[in-house]
Amino acid sequence: MNQGGKYVKIEPGVELFVQDVGNGDPIVLIPGWTFTTEVFHKQVEHFQKTNRVIAIDPRSHGRSSITMHGNDYTTHGSDLAKVIEALELKNVTLIGWSFGCLTMWEYIRQHGTQNIKALVFVDLSPKPLSINHEQDWVEGPLDEIAAAFNTYLRDSEKQREFISAYATGIMVQRELKEEELNWIVEQSLKTPHYIAANLFASGMFSDYRTEAKLACESVPTLTIVAEHWAPIAKNFVAQHAPQSAVEVLGGHMMFWEHDEKFNQMLEPFITKS
Structure with a gap:
C-alpha cells in the first residue's frame, strides 16, 4: 500500500482508495479515465511538503471497489463529495486531470463552490464531443470517437492497444521506455x-459549459x-471560462x-489562491 493509503466507505459495499499525506490546506487530485492515484506520485511527493495531499482512485x-x-x-x-465530507476537508483545492475534470464540474453542479478554495x-x-470538431475543443471528430468506443473497448486486449497508442501518440511527447509504457497501460487495465x-460514453456525452463558467466566476x-x-483550447476556454487563467505545457x-x-x-497559483 502507498504511503498514507486508506479506504473511504462511500456506500454499502463500495470503498474508495485514497492516498492522504502531509499537512496544511488540502489538495485533492483526481485522475482521468481508468487511471489511478499512482499517476500523481510526483505531485504527491512535491506538495505534501506544504499541503495535505489527497489522491483518489475513483470508483472502479x-x-x-469495482462496481x-x-x-x-x-x-x-x-463520490467526491462523500470523500471530502468523510475526510472533513475545508477550503479544498481540486486538481483534476482529463475526465477527472468532469468529476469536478459534476461536484460543482451538485454542491456549488462554497467549500472550494481553487x-x-x-x-x-467541458464539452468533450461536438459535431463542430474543427471549431470546438473536443476529444476528436465524432466518427473517430465512435470508432474508438466500438472497436477498442470491447475486450481487454483492445483496451490495451487503445491505451498504448494513446500514451505514445497523445499523452507523452518523448519516446517511452518499455517499462514506462507497460506501467501506464497497467494503470488503465485495472x-x-x-x-x-460506460465511463467513456458518460464522459464523451457530458456538457459542463455552465459549470465551467460558474467555476471561474466563483x-x-x-x-x-x-x-x-493549445490554440483551439485557449479560444474555447476564453469563450466558456473567460476568467480562468490558462497555461500550456507538454x-x-x-x-x-x-x-x-x-x-x-501550480505552486504560485495554489499559494496565492
Whole structure:
C-alpha cells in the first residue's frame, strides 16, 4: 500500500482508495479515465511538503471497489463529495486531470463552490464531443470517437492497444521506455473494459459549459492544456471560462512527463489562491 493509503466507505459495499499525506490546506487530485492515484506520485511527493495531499482512485479504478453501478460522472461527482465530507476537508483545492475534470464540474453542479478554495483543470474540454470538431475543443471528430468506443473497448486486449497508442501518440511527447509504457497501460487495465466503456460514453456525452463558467466566476481557476491543441483550447476556454487563467505545457500527461515545470506552474497559483 502507498504511503498514507486508506479506504473511504462511500456506500454499502463500495470503498474508495485514497492516498492522504502531509499537512496544511488540502489538495485533492483526481485522475482521468481508468487511471489511478499512482499517476500523481510526483505531485504527491512535491506538495505534501506544504499541503495535505489527497489522491483518489475513483470508483472502479485502481484499488477502489469495482462496481457494476455508478460508473458515470454524475456518481463520481457525488463520490467526491462523500470523500471530502468523510475526510472533513475545508477550503479544498481540486486538481483534476482529463475526465477527472468532469468529476469536478459534476461536484460543482451538485454542491456549488462554497467549500472550494481553487480549481485546476488539466487538459479537458467541458464539452468533450461536438459535431463542430474543427471549431470546438473536443476529444476528436465524432466518427473517430465512435470508432474508438466500438472497436477498442470491447475486450481487454483492445483496451490495451487503445491505451498504448494513446500514451505514445497523445499523452507523452518523448519516446517511452518499455517499462514506462507497460506501467501506464497497467494503470488503465485495472478498470475492466466493460466499465471503461460506460465511463467513456458518460464522459464523451457530458456538457459542463455552465459549470465551467460558474467555476471561474466563483473561485480562482487555472486551466492547463497540452501543446498539441493549445490554440483551439485557449479560444474555447476564453469563450466558456473567460476568467480562468490558462497555461500550456507538454502532452496530455504533462504533469508526469514534465513534472518539475508542472509543479512550478501550480505552486504560485495554489499559494496565492
